Amino acid sequence: MNTYGKAFRITTFGESHGDAIGVIIDGCPSNLALDMEFIQRELNRRRPGQSKIVTQRKEPDQVQVISGIFEGKTTGTPLTLVIWNQDAKSKDYSHIANQFRPSHADYTYQQKYGIRDYRGGGRSSARETAARVAAGAIAKQILWQQGIKITAYTSQVGSIKLTTPYQHLDFSQIEQNDVRCPDPTLATQMIECIKEVRKQGDTIGGVVNAVIENTPSGLGEPVFDKLHAELGKAMLSINAVKGFEYGSGFDGVEMLGSAHNDLIYKDESGEARTRSNYSGGIQGGISNGEDIYFRVAFKPVATLMQDQESLNTQGDSVTVTGKGRHDPCVVPRAVVIVEAMAALVLLDFYLRNQQTVEIKP
């Protein structure tokens, strides 16, 4: 279904070229004074048309809150956030009304539902993630009050990779360039790569890294709802994601246990800490208080400005011609989506955790 979360539960709605997209948030703690400008700033980080390396669709993505707020504060009732679609040029899509675009969801939606809103991909459009970013911006505010900070950044575009450990990066550089890579030199190369790819009417993939700092220990549930399993699901639910790894990830496979184990010691303040952090801040599915970090792989965008072989809805061979306004690479706009989903996962576990720990004999 279109719902994520148990304690802080969001349900998103809307199609790329319908009237609006939006989100209901159920379970938001009451009495919070929401910073609406922050929500807008987060939406602006995802917004089309924000730079030269993203799609040029012109959407202000202004959010309207139509329930759940009274005199500037949350009331504990559902928050409904609506973003009205403005620059929905549906006629751009009439040519694909009866065609399946390769590696899009056109064919699978048709198979599953027997009908699809073909305009801009309808519900399968990444435009749906604007609703997640709005909800995530609220989750972030609540997490900040608890001291939890989430940062994502572009670590790879095509074969251009940032391999520096996150501890040695200057996160203040992330928003200083269009591709959101904290290394300015690599950022320039990545931007060049994206421009070059676009010139060819082509697209390219990328990787977004994320770090969650100052997480309390005890978040996450054993067995199925492990903290990293939910993070993985949340990331894999973002359009175009093909892989997720946390802590040592796929590289950890080649390590010996004696090198991989995170030895435990007591720091000056008497806190239990680990000497290394290959666990990625999570052990047995539960946070241990160390930094949580993970990587998310995005495939190249499926919409190309090139001709491609496909079928139409009648099953005849057709040539699909690329049209419309699209991103040559998704990662610059995906950074804030990764942060939003991470915030939603963390806050959900944070609130669920109250249940487990608060009862007193």
Add this chain to the structure above:
Amino acid sequence: MNTYGKAFRITTFGESHGDAIGVIIDGCPSNLALDMEFIQRELNRRRPGQSKIVTQRKEPDQVQVISGIFEGKTTGTPLTLVIWNQDAKSKDYSHIANQFRPSHADYTYQQKYGIRDYRGGGRSSARETAARVAAGAIAKQILWQQGIKITAYTSQVGSIKLTTPYQHLDFSQIEQNDVRCPDPTLATQMIECIKEVRKQGDTIGGVVNAVIENTPSGLGEPVFDKLHAELGKAMLSINAVKGFEYGSGFDGVEMLGSAHNDLIYKDESGEARTRSNYSGGIQGGISNGEDIYFRVAFKPVATLMQDQESLNTQGDSVTVTGKGRHDPCVVPRAVVIVEAMAALVLLDFYLRNQQTVEIKP
């Protein structure tokens, strides 16, 4: 919580050294004649002591069904499967009663619950996965009746990698060697590697690949509950997993969209097919009928036969000494767990899908 699935819902219970582990299955279709021997055979594939490269704990892992079956058939009521623990040498663990083993869940459980069953890791032990394998064996039987086939195999141990595409492998070789790698030559190397690592009292990681063949199109839900997002969550919920990728995965990042897109054509039988399958059989979170394939990364086992720095529950520095019977590498026994979890995900979507498509005007 300890529940997975919506339509075919399993809840597992039990601790490594408690009376028993087991699973309740709610939502199993009625009137099915279950093949109990198959369930046992699957458990045997996960069972400790099955070969020289796994832990030597002696557990027959025999399953008892105490509800939900009548005259050999499922009745639609909850199936309860219990596996009684036999060879639970709890005294092996008395030395860690007050110590946190590095990179285990000891510290995080203590932080979350204020108490932990330290014997063999209690609930955090991978022994819990026997319950999943039993449930997965039932899910597999149902999927087979629909023609869906799931195969997993070891593709990497340490740095020894099987890079052959799955289409060129002989799956009948998988169960012919102790490490469950379909390439006999590599299998021998992997087994040697594991033996060597064990000799040093150390452990090593690995990768399990999986392929799901003959999936109907239309499985999976848009937005949050995408088929690959649920597969990812299910895999990441398995003990020791650090990463998941499907289709082109992390490698797809470096590809151009024009190379990555799976062009669509009509095969001889009139079916829509794709020329390549970088999508991994899933588009927009919904299966398209092509093979689903993915990879799961396992870290090296945390239990070592070496001394390690840690803290005790009083916060004092201690040296944790490795004892007990453990796996030097988890992947040989993980192959069947990966299959089980994949079966649980697939069947759940299969059953949920009935809702969406069956109503007729």
Add this chain to the structure above:
Amino acid sequence: MNTYGKAFRITTFGESHGDAIGVIIDGCPSNLALDMEFIQRELNRRRPGQSKIVTQRKEPDQVQVISGIFEGKTTGTPLTLVIWNQDAKSKDYSHIANQFRPSHADYTYQQKYGIRDYRGGGRSSARETAARVAAGAIAKQILWQQGIKITAYTSQVGSIKLTTPYQHLDFSQIEQNDVRCPDPTLATQMIECIKEVRKQGDTIGGVVNAVIENTPSGLGEPVFDKLHAELGKAMLSINAVKGFEYGSGFDGVEMLGSAHNDLIYKDESGEARTRSNYSGGIQGGISNGEDIYFRVAFKPVATLMQDQESLNTQGDSVTVTGKGRHDPCVVPRAVVIVEAMAALVLLDFYLRNQQTVEIKP
């Protein structure tokens, strides 16, 4: 939370005097041509100002669908229905900003959330049920296609009772009078009673009966989610409801089992039928194909045009003075709400049932 249903899942939002109220429907089957005029007609049956015996607030209650429809048909994606508030005279409520109205939710919301939108009761207002009626109107359309028909009517206002069994009533009379009682003589008395009560600035309770005809057997789940348990919950979730009984209900308590048991026979068409129907169409929580019927008790409306003793938010004694536009008796407008909730329960089980029965060996 603000969600009802599993397969056909609705989430309502909005406050009485906020911007709007509305509902998201997730799980609506695709490819349905919705009859929007029918939805509006149902809303008109609940609408304030529809007759002289209900509140005179002027709300057109016109519904806008902002997602989930494409070219007039459902697409399987979330349907979002919004009803913008028009005649929200919030100043009518400024006098209760700091007062707790007796037998309203003012005090409990304040205790639970530490804040409340006092305007018209905010989220606790029965205005929220307009969203349920809109969703129920869609559920009804789908059920009709399966032949299932739901009818509710007023059976009691104060001490004026309609005791005729439903089989002997002329349901076509229900909408012929303002109180929605199928017996015209009693209807006149009920209307007089309501008018008299209003003249005194007072309110009165009532009972709504409902009948569900042509339900297939097999709907409902054993144990906790019995069909009548869900119906009961759904009815009790409607504002002002104090009791629910089905089949023989509270009167059945005094019967002997030999009189109460519904003997089974085969009718002319070869169908299994019962000679009586004290079971109310449900046995063991599952429908048996006979008519389902139940009764719902509504207390007198809490808002009076009289002075009442209470406290303010500072804990001081105050006199609450009745103001605003309110219903002297809730049942005339509640009839359609009862039908809507019944439709939501039935359809949810109908869709869930597909899972159970469709799998074939």
Add this chain to the structure above:
Amino acid sequence: MNTYGKAFRITTFGESHGDAIGVIIDGCPSNLALDMEFIQRELNRRRPGQSKIVTQRKEPDQVQVISGIFEGKTTGTPLTLVIWNQDAKSKDYSHIANQFRPSHADYTYQQKYGIRDYRGGGRSSARETAARVAAGAIAKQILWQQGIKITAYTSQVGSIKLTTPYQHLDFSQIEQNDVRCPDPTLATQMIECIKEVRKQGDTIGGVVNAVIENTPSGLGEPVFDKLHAELGKAMLSINAVKGFEYGSGFDGVEMLGSAHNDLIYKDESGEARTRSNYSGGIQGGISNGEDIYFRVAFKPVATLMQDQESLNTQGDSVTVTGKGRHDPCVVPRAVVIVEAMAALVLLDFYLRNQQTVEIKP
């Protein structure tokens, strides 16, 4: 499904004449020292054979905990409680293998699942409620620690009614007689009535009243999951229940609002209290701190020692002959089940409430 609750979630399993019945409890707070003798005492209150007015099946109903406890305390992992069936005389039921007993679940289970365990009603047997009583006994212990007390009692058998308000009853008398009515004179009459009915091979209905004292304000959720809606669902899910009312209930229908409203004042200790309590301790679905009280109607037991008309599974007319050991009236044993379900509802909301209120800016 077979699960109840969100934060304190129970899943029951087992059939009347299978190996065992039992329950998994997921979400039980950790570090609780459970009083196992109390659990057994509660089971004894539900146990068959406990007195001359209940069924004479001999079941010790001894509970075995097979997971979730370590050194006498809960660990936060799933608690599994098993009650092995002992006196399961399945041959008593061979005569109904192919017959549908009137007003039982035989026909509906057959219709829904295409198969049924006919022995003692299988899963539809009230024996399943033993598992609820065991889980409820744990919930009660936790609620007691918070000061919340739940008391149920028999208020009606056939037409013999206890009409005294609960405030004037001596609850210590409840367990002093076999029918569990706190009025000794009426208790004697009720017992006589039950004996008389049994002599005729017949059965009779009854009502159980319940009171929840010392509930904190703020329990329950607005809109669908109102506290009384969940209580209603929980009670209606008990075998043989036909009706539920709380506070003023069906009688409140005839009251004027001016009489029904609960005026609010400040008591000596400065607490907000209401002068009357027609609301039954719940306003807007949320507890206000006053006593919660409600009534539950049970139909006469369907199993009679008389011949009855019915059909067999082939659709032929048959005469069903009463056999086996059954209760002539369900309420004496139902009292503890009502308490158990109330405890499960209350504790679930209690734990869920931690989420809403604990977050601090």
